[in-house]
Amino acid sequence: MADAAPKFVAYERVSTARQGKSGLGLEAQRKAIDDFAASKGAKMVARFTEVESGRKADRPELQQALHLAKITGSTLLIAKLDRLSRNAAFLLTLRDSGVRFIAVDMPEANDLTVGIMALVAQQEREAISKRTKEALAAAKARGVKLGNPNGAAALRRAGKGAAALRETVSANADDFAEALRPIIEELRQDGYTTLRAVAQELNARGVLARRGGRWHVSSVRGLLERLFETSV
The missing domain is CATH 3.40.50.1390 (Resolvase, N-terminal catalytic domain)
Known part of the structure; x- marks a missing residue:
């Protein structure tokens, strides 16, 4: 049979x-x-x-x-x-x-x-959390302001002109993006290939967006375009 x-x-x-x-x-x-x-x-x-x-x-x-x-x-x-x-x-x-x-x-x-x-996965999650915190601490030690440093509102209050405002805001955004480059590259290597997946993982890791809030598809798109100088 x-x-x-x-x-x-x-x-x-x-x-x-x-x-x-x-x-x-x-x-x-x-x-x-x-x-x-x-x-x-x-x-x-x-x-x-x-x-x-x-x-x-x-x-x-x-x-x-x-x-x-x-x-x-x-x-x-x-x-x-x-x-x-x-x-x-x-x-x-x-x-x-x-x-x-x-x-x-x-x-x-x-x-x-x-x-x-499973044991390896748990250790890796802990290692990822540690690397994220270390990357943010290193960026902060270099003087990068994680949040919205010298943002548009602050510059307007200081009476800065439009050109100076745009230049300063752009420079701040560049510094912020560079501080997150190691984290973004790690996520891409780990298979986080969509904007939504990257946003969810950044939020899960407790990484604040540039204005101090949560990550969304639009903010991740802007970050990646700034880092890799290409439309996403």
Whole structure:
């Protein structure tokens, strides 16, 4: 008697609502998952798609996927474990679920692998936080004012002319952008490729925007254009 076809429950994740609506990032994950399932002659029991930040520990779609996999005897199938390897909460949830899993990009991964990755992820998060604080402290020591130093309102009160105002504000913005360059380059290397994802991560790290508030898509766009002298 031939072995029964394997059963998979697919789990996909994108970090922003825009990516979820556009399919950006989902198409590659879905193709990897579907190609793997087809190569095994597997039955796809269900597919769950999470749209939220990778930093969040509360993942309702993941919990539903794990529950369904458990009660149906299916294997959880994800496209890329390495893309999620910095998130300790995800890794620990996966390890402790008792559900079999396969990552298409790392099919040899097991509970031990995931447990080690979770420890590394937690250490990396702490290292990132430390590097961010050190970068901001170094910028402050160089005299960079993190906030809105000598802004337009202050210059107007001092009676400065329009040319001096524009020059000073532009110089302040350049200094501020340069102070954040190491952080931005690190985020880009870590896969934060959308304006919204960068804004969310800067806010999560407690980095203030130039006017002292939270980061938004528009403020990140301005920062990147100033740093890399190109439209984003």
